[in-house]
Amino acid sequence: MGNIRYAGPAAESSFRRMAMGAWDRPGDPxxxxxxxxxxxxxxxxxxxLRAADTPVTWTHLVARAAALTLARHPDTNVVPRMGRVHRRARVDVFLQVAIPREGGDIGAADLSGVKIEAADTKVLPTLAGExxxxxxRVRRHEDPELERGKRGLALVPRLLMRPVLRLLALLQVHLNLDLRWAGLPRDPFGSVLVTSLGMMGIDTALAPLFPIGGPPIxxxxxxxxxxxxxxxxxxxVARPILRLGGTFDHRCFDGYQIACFAAEMKRLxxxxxxxL
Known part of the structure; x- marks a missing residue:
């Protein structure tokens, strides 16, 4: 007897036949x-804080809350490496920065970011100011480390972009090599990535994990x-509600760890x- 007791092929529509050829088996964690x-x-x-001339936003609050949560629950401050989960020694938060282009060409608008190191040790006004x-500096193209990395990626042919990025992830994450000598930033993404669409009036959305070397949250x-x-x-009753969309890497977290993370975020x- 085989491993699974099959009852024969199921009925097959034209879409089901096409779908079996279009998609691979599930592989997204x-x-x-x-x-x-x-x-x-x-x-x-x-x-x-704004009344005290300290301009902060909800993005800053969430970033600070996430940093404190990771610091208080070190087993959630992790990275998948060499086939197992490794703890990080420091809590760094990566915040995305939109770079609009002059002339209103929305297709040419760029997306970059800033990593705040040791974010759990920086009070909210300090984090927001940094x-x-x-x-x-990023929007003015005055960040030398970032500009070096962008110039290097611009030289990579499109057909080679994926293997080059995978190679960099192997070298920087799995082999833990410092490639600043080659113009690449050290540990560019940190522990958690925080992005926002709230300033654009969007209240509900999700963002993907970056599959090559990105953080697991x-x-x-x-x-x-x-x-x-x-x-x-x-x-x-009507109350002001912040909706936070979260994406977690199942290789690093299951429901228990995510629930602990969410409970601490809710308290903060x-x-x-x-x-904060």
Missing amino acids: SIYGFMDFDATAGQRRVDA LRERAM VLLVGAVTPRAVVDEAGRV LEVDVDE
């Missing part, structure tokens, strides 16, 4: 999910919008916002 946060306390924190200053910050919720007295963003 991504776990996707959304979590809603009551933004009342967080918005008060944002407003208070991101603001470095993002300005990606958080997408949506716009804070009023939503109907049930309060403690059982009444339906809803209750203990003054810790």
